[in-house]
Amino acid sequence: MTQTKSTNITWHSGKISKEDRKAKMEQRGVTIWLTGLSGSGKSTIAVELEHALIENNHHAYILDGDNVRHGLNKNLGFSPEDRTENIRRIGEVAKLFTDANLITVTAFISPYRADRDEARALLGDGEFVEVYIKCPVEVCEQRDVKGLYKKARAGEIKEFTGISAPYEEPENAELVVDTSELSVEDATRKIIAYLEQEGYVEL
Amino acid sequence: MTQTKSTNITWHSGKISKEDRKAKMEQRGVTIWLTGLSGSGKSTIAVELEHALIENNHHAYILDGDNVRHGLNKNLGFSPEDRTENIRRIGEVAKLFTDANLITVTAFISPYRADRDEARALLGDGEFVEVYIKCPVEVCEQRDVKGLYKKARAGEIKEFTGISAPYEEPENAELVVDTSELSVEDATRKIIAYLEQEGYVEL
Numbered sequence: 544m545t546q547t548k549s550t551n552i553t554w555h556s557g558k559i560s561k562e563d564r565k566a567k568m569e570q571r572g573v574t575i576w577l578t579g580l581s582g583s584g585k586s587t588i589a590v591e592l593e594h595a596l597i598e599n600n601h602h603a604y605i606l607d608g609d610n611v612r613h614g615l616n617k618n619l620g621f622s623p624e625d626r627t628e629n630i631r632r633i634g635e636v637a638k639l640f641t642d643a644n645l646i647t648v649t650a651f652i653s654p655y656r657a658d659r660d661e662a663r664a665l666l667g668d669g670e671f672v673e674v675y676i677k678c679p680v681e682v683c684e685q686r687d688v689k690g691l692y693k694k695a696r697a698g699e700i701k702e703f704t705g706i707s708a709p710y711e712e713p714e715n716a717e718l719v720v721d722t723s724e725l726s727v728e729d730a731t732r733k734i735i736a737y738l739e740q741e742g743y744v745e746l
Numbered sequence: 747m748t749q750t751k752s753t754n755i756t757w758h759s760g761k762i763s764k765e766d767r768k769a770k771m772e773q774r775g776v777t778i779w780l781t782g783l784s785g786s787g788k789s790t791i792a793v794e795l796e797h798a799l800i801e802n803n804h805h806a807y808i809l810d811g812d813n814v815r816h817g818l819n820k821n822l823g824f825s826p827e828d829r830t831e832n833i834r835r836i837g838e839v840a841k842l843f844t845d846a847n848l849i850t851v852t853a854f855i856s857p858y859r860a861d862r863d864e865a866r867a868l869l870g871d872g873e874f875v876e877v878y879i880k881c882p883v884e885v886c887e888q889r890d891v892k893g894l895y896k897k898a899r900a901g902e903i904k905e906f907t908g909i910s911a912p913y914e915e916p917e918n919a920e921l922v923v924d925t926s927e928l929s930v931e932d933a934t935r936k937i938i939a940y941l942e943q944e945g946y947v948e949l
Contacts, residue, residue, distance in 0.1 A: 558793055559800050567800060590761055597762050597770060602805065604846040614868075615838035618831075628821075635818035636839055643807040643848065665817075 564644035570601050571743045572644035574637040574666055575734065578653045578713060579676030580705045581691055582683035584722040584730065585650040588676060591731040592648055599746045603646040606633060611651075621702060627658055634662030641670050646743065654704045656711040669741075674734060675716040680705040682723045767847035773804050774946045775847035777840040777869055778937065781856045781916060782879030783908045784894055785886035787925040787933065788853040791879060794934040795851055802949045806849040809836060814854075824905060830861055837865030844873050849946065857907045859914040872944075877937060878919040883908040885926045 565571055575592070577585040589605045596603040616632055619625040630653050640647040653659050663671045683705065684692040695703035702708040713719075718737050720730045738744045768774055778795070780788040792808045799806040819835055822828040833856055843850040856862050866874045886908065887895040898906035905911040916922075921940050923933045941947045 555797060555801055556794060557797060559797055563800065567803070568805075591759060594758060594760060594762055597766065598758055600770070602771075602846075604842075606842070610842060610845065614841060615835060632818060632835075636842065638817060639807075639809070639813060639839065640843075640846070642813065643805075643843070645846065 561642070561644065568602055568644050569745070570644065570646065572641040572646070572670065573738075573743050574641050574647045574649060574662075574671050575738075576637070576653070576659065576662060576671060576673045577648065577650045577676050578659060578673065578716075579722075580678060580680055580683045580710055581652060581703075582686045582688055583676040583678040584727060585652075585676045587727050588720070588722075588730050588734070589648045589650040591727055592734055595731060595735060595746075596646055596744065599744075601646060601744050601746075602644070603648060604640055605648045605650060606637060606640070607650040611636070627655070630655075630658040630662060634665045637662065638665045641666060646738070652704050652710070654708065654710045656713070659713070672718065672737070672741075673713055673716040674718045674720060675713040676730075677712075677719050677721045678723050764845070764847065771805055771847050772948070773847065773849065775844040775849070775873065776941075776946050777844050777850045777852060777865075777874050778941075779840070779856070779862065779865060779874060779876045780851065780853045780879050781862060781876065781919075782925075783881060783883055783886045783913055784855060784906075785889045785891055786879040786881040787930060788855075788879050790930050791923070791925075791933050791937070792851045792853040794930055795937055798934060798938060798949075799849055799947065802947075804849060804947050804949075805847070806851060807843055808851045808853060809839060809843070810853040814839070829858070833858075833861040833865060837868045840865065841868045844869060849941070855907050855913070857911065857913045859916070862916070875921065875940070875944075876916055876919040877921045877923060878916040879933075880915075880922055880924045881926050 577589060579585050586607055589607060593603045593605050611633060616629050619629050633649060633651060637647050637649055659673060687693060691700060694700045695706040704710050718734060720733055722730055739746060780792060782788050789810055792810060796806045796808050814836060819832050822832050836852060836854060840850045840852055862876060890896060894903060897903045898909040907913050921937060923936055925933055942949060
């Protein structure tokens with residue numbers, strides 16, 4: 544017979560509270576909402592940020608196009624309504640991850656101020672940190688890592704943010720990180736410094 | 747000037763892998779998919795399971811009606827199409843949490859076998875543990891914790907699972923937990939014993 548080892552476990556009943564999670568995990572759940580043009584460096588910074596946090600014994604997770612657009616939001620297109628629903632769902636998922644007390648890093652262009660504000664409104668006080676990954680469109684276009692600007696200029700991609708669709712710059716972002724001036728590492732360190740300063744993590 | 751303490755942090759570049767997460771968190775991400783009738787005990791068991799895991803230094807999170815139906819899925823009703831989309835989204839979110847290496851406990855009736863199998867197909871090998879929270883409908887109706895069976899009998903709720911809508915029992919669930927025979931604590935211990943036996947956690 545299989546021995547039931549779980550008779551050794553500590554047993555308390557009842558719901559786990561946010562405070563319980565904070566104490567156990569030694570961090571505060573938060574959504575770090577990276578917004579900016581295609582090619583501004585959002586995903587690269589998200590990867591570095593997650594790596595640095597996890598290496599230093601924190602718990603973090605990235606929501607980005609790779610794991611959301613092809614999964615949860617695969618039934619959405621790029622019409623204005625679908626873009627809004629896309630960001631709404633991401634906000635709701637970020638809220639769940641933040642409730643689980645993770646440092647949740649979202650990396651989406653999220654061009655509309657109203658959509659970002661909706662996401663902010665879903666989260667609690669101090670649970671939403673908007674980080675504007677700022678970079679002139681000319682620099683993003685010159686980088687053109689994915690070749691998307693070229694396609695947009697050729698008209699192969701319609702409604703491309705920064706070229707043929709608007710990007711509404713954040714007016715009250717908690718942080719602005721200019722990637723035409725800062726290296727990826729310095730940009731990431733700037734975000735981590737903010738998280739330390741505000742008491743989300745201790746590194 | 748604010749001192750940038752983050753100059754002390756360990757710095758490595760690149761994506762965090764599943765293996766990195768497993769090593770750091772000393773557990774394997776998995777979705778524990780609880781399915782069963784209303785009143786069978788899914789939510790109660792989910793709460794106990796999450797509590798026991800977190801008290802014992804594991805990382806777990808519950809997805810249930812409370813945090814999903816009023817948030818991510820608030821734009822869905824109870825038509826067959828909406829029920830399917832409801833479970834699809836829950837499966838996708840469970841996949842994200844499992845990818846984040848959490849022990850993810852879902853507590854939804856999820857009456858259709860095909861919908862549960864879709865969720866299973868989203869997750870990788872060994873990442874989906876279907877647990878049938880079994881309880882005769884007569885017993886669930888007698889408990890009627892939320893008064894829903896009474897409303898269903900009175901015709902105030904249409905298409906109520908077990909009364910006026912079908913529940914398709916799992917045929918190949920990893921575990922069957924009969925709550926007409928086991929206490930909540932014993933039911934929960936049975937699930938934890940399975941998680942230990944299969945190497946998801948060490949308690």
